[in-house]
Amino acid sequence: MNPLELVHDKYSYSKRVTRLTELLAENISQGERVLDVGCGDGQLAFLIGQERPDIEVHGIDVQVRENTKIRVAHFDGKRFPYSDNTFDVVMFSDVLHHTSDPRVLLNEAARVGKRAIVLKDHLLDGPFAYSTLRLMDWVGNSRHGVTLPYNYWPKQRWLKTFQSMGLVVRNWKQDLKIYPFWADPIFGRSLHFVARLEINS
8 A cells, every 4th residue: 555545544535435425315315225336345335324224225336345335236337237217316426437438327327216316526627627636536446446547527518418318406516525624625626526416207
């Protein structure tokens, strides 16, 4: 583990996961059945389930790890192994920028989800956005063998894509405060967003 990874694990990871748990959980309605796509070790999904015992969270990933906090199914990175309308909500937390075309998984989410897509991802807006996001991505993911295409989109591209797919933005939040106070002006800023997108079936 290199020094940057040590700093990330010791000072940022816990704060980030705790805050993301809150932000994502508040975008899930009472009793909804949730699919967490690209859930990794399932830690975030597990914590959301702990905070919201009224909901049910399932996980899928292209790389199923040996020790996961929830049960995780495998998928091929393109098609979810579920029939139409299996879940109420499909959730992506920092997943879509790891794909060459986020629309592929968004389409799958709209197929298997009945109500909404809950999404946390990055925004390629502002000075040094690309270099900052790339550094964060590398520190957080390279050691886990995660694909890193660094495919970040500006806010307007996200919004135009949602509109073209018939996804309606119900909640949108930036300035998430997911890092410690001393790191947030560098790594937080307006580089992140959480949204709930309603699916128009």
